[in-house]
Amino acid sequence: MSHTAHIRSHRKPRRSASTLAVRAGVAGGVLSTLAVAGASGSANAAEPVTQTLELPTLTADLAAQAAQSAHATEQAAANYQLQAERDEAAAKAAKQAKADLAEAKKKAAEAKKKAEEDARKEAAARASRTAARTTLSTTSSDAGTTTLGGDSGTEAGGSTDTGTSTVGGSAATIVSFVKSQVGKAYVPGATGPSAYDCSGLVQTAFKQINISLPRVSQDQSTAGTQVSLSNLQPGDILYWGSAGSAYHVGVYVGGGMFVGAQNSSTGVVERPLSYDPPTGAVRVL
Numbered sequence: 537m538s539h540t541a542h543i544r545s546h547r548k549p550r551r552s553a554s555t556l557a558v559r560a561g562v563a564g565g566v567l568s569t570l571a572v573a574g575a576s577g578s579a580n581a582a583e584p585v586t587q588t589l590e591l592p593t594l595t596a597d598l599a600a601q602a603a604q605s606a607h608a609t610e611q612a613a614a615n616y617q618l619q620a621e622r623d624e625a626a627a628k629a630a631k632q633a634k635a636d637l638a639e640a641k642k643k644a645a646e647a648k649k650k651a652e653e654d655a656r657k658e659a660a661a662r663a664s665r666t667a668a669r670t671t672l673s674t675t676s677s678d679a680g681t682t683t684l685g686g687d688s689g690t691e692a693g694g695s696t697d698t699g700t701s702t703v704g705g706s707a708a709t710i711v712s713f714v715k716s717q718v719g720k721a722y723v724p725g726a727t728g729p730s731a732y733d734c735s736g737l738v739q740t741a742f743k744q745i746n747i748s749l750p751r752v753s754q755d756q757s758t759a760g761t762q763v764s765l766s767n768l769q770p771g772d773i774l775y776w777g778s779a780g781s782a783y784h785v786g787v788y789v790g791g792g793m794f795v796g797a798q799n800s801s802t803g804v805v806e807r808p809l810s811y812d813p814p815t816g817a818v819r820v821l
Contacts, residue, residue, distance in 0.1 A: 707771035714795040732797040757782035760818035774814035
């Protein structure tokens with residue numbers, strides 16, 4: 537036996553042909569794969585791949601957001617405008633209220649001033665009546681006799697006529713007329729023949745002698761010459777209130793008596809001067 541027979545051989549065993557063929561096939565496949573990958577890599581390097589975004593969906597979202605933002609802006613602008621209109625209306629209302637208050641204060645002051653003036657006039661008229669009443673009480677203590685149109689007669693009560701006076705002509709006509717109207721109705725604005733107001737009776741009486749007097753008592757109180765109440769004559773026009781602003785008139789008929797359309801309750805009456813002393817008198821005749 538050889539001295540090397542017991543040592544295992546270090547030579548690799550020879551592979552079979554089938555094994556080699558398989559390995560060759562695998563190697564070829566790998567190389568083919570690498571070739572294909574290389575070709576694909578070359579193609580990819582030449583033409584880069586681009587990604588396509590979902591633009592329609594993105595655009596719709598932006599449009600919705602823009603619409604929502606525009607609506608919010610529009611709503612805010614409308615709110616600002618509404619608030620501005622409210623502020624303007626409130627300012628106008630406050631300005632108008634201030635003007636109305638000032639006007640009300642002005643009217644109240646004017647009304648107060650007028651009331652005070654009326655009160656002063658009334659007090660003056662009252663004082664004048666009191667003075668006239670005092671004068672009449674001292675000057676008409678004796679009864680007077682008056683003759684109308686030549687007919688003699690004694691009138692009851694005092695008279696500012698001194699002694700015996702003869703009333704004839706125009707004065708007699710006026711006195712006779714107003715006395716004939718006693719008992720007729722008082723109607724504001726009436727001038728006869730069935731009803732009168734105070735100035736309507738006086739105006740109509742003087743028409744009987746073709747004398748045209750103003751229509752209202754204020755003007756009739758300045759139509760003639762002012763005379764004192766202590767020097768009255770039949771046919772004189774009596775007035776109550778101040779000259780130029782009288783509120784009532786009548787006709788003196790002598791013997792301390794007057795005839796006037798007093799009011800709707802009494803109508804046309806004949807009364808003594810002491811019943812309602814006049815403020816003054818004018819003489820037209």
